[in-house]
Amino acid sequence: MSVKVISVLENILQANDQVAAANRARFAAAGVYALNIMSSPGAGKTSLIEQTLRALAPQVRIGMINGDTTAASMDAERGARAGAASVHINTGGNCHLEAHMVRQALDALDLSALDLVIVENVGNLVCPAGWDLGVHARVVVASVTEGDDKPYKYPTMYRGAEVLLLNKIDLLPYLDFNTDYFLQGVRLLNPAVQVFPISCRSGEGIGAWAEWLRARALKHG
Ligand code: MG
Ligand code: ZN
Numbered sequence: 220m221s222v223k224v225i226s227v228l229e230n231i232l233q234a235n236d237q238v239a240a241a242n243r244a245r246f247a248a249a250g251v252y253a254l255n256i257m258s259s260p261g262a263g264k265t266s267l268i269e270q271t272l273r274a275l276a277p278q279v280r281i282g283m284i285n286g287d288t289t290a291a292s293m294d295a296e297r298g299a300r301a302g303a304a305s306v307h308i309n310t311g312g313n314c315h316l317e318a319h320m321v322r323q324a325l326d327a328l329d330l331s332a333l334d335l336v337i338v339e340n341v342g343n344l345v346c347p348a349g350w351d352l353g354v355h356a357r358v359v360v361a362s363v364t365e366g367d368d369k370p371y372k373y374p375t376m377y378r379g380a381e382v383l384l385l386n387k388i389d390l391l392p393y394l395d396f397n398t399d400y401f402l403q404g405v406r407l408l409n410p411a412v413q414v415f416p417i418s419c420r421s422g423e424g425i426g427a428w429a430e431w432l433r434a435r436a437l438k439h440g
Pocket of ligand 2: 313314346
């Protein structure tokens with residue numbers, strides 16, 4: 220007797236890719252540029268979104284989709300206070316966002332009134348990288364407090380990114396973070412990635428990142 224093998228994960232990922240393609244088409248139809256921001260917990264995703272809003276709004280009209288594992292919506296509220304049309308997704312314990320969750324959030328946003336949608340993924344350096352959400356650019360936020368070995372330990376996350384933001388650089392004088400070693404790991408995995416060293420606390424580097432993003436968000440609009 221032969222054994223039939225069904226790859227459940229493969230089927231689930233194929234279904235996800237179809238929904239992601241539909242999300243991509245919705246963004247395109249509305250002329251909206253979209254980001255998927257990923258990092259470990261505490262690297263500064265929400266602070267980055269606040270700083271980005273401060274730099275770009277209201278010229279760039281921004282929506283925020285915040286994914287978290289619980290109903291705690293304080294991050295989405297921070298986005299709303301900073302001026303974003305804001306939607307919170309409670310993943311119910313799921314450790315990453317999937318395309319169908321973003322689709323539901325898009326139903327709650329008026330895309331015709333936006334230039335840019337920023338998706339804040341669940342804080343996790345592993346599986347969010349495996350799920351296409353239908354965005355234009357995947358942005359990884361690394362913070363110097365996490366250590367300089369992260370590209371070597373989480374290659375999939377670093378390999379798939381269009382942009383890498385190295386956050387909390389104001390703390391470098393107090394840490395043994397070897398920036399050259401970190402960037403060497405990044406470049407081995409992903410030679411084309413755009414790197415912006417930033418500090419959401421001091422504002423250093425936010426201008427360069429915001430200009431990169433402004434050009435794209437307004438070109439799509
Ligand atoms: Mg957050
Ligand atoms: Zn997960």
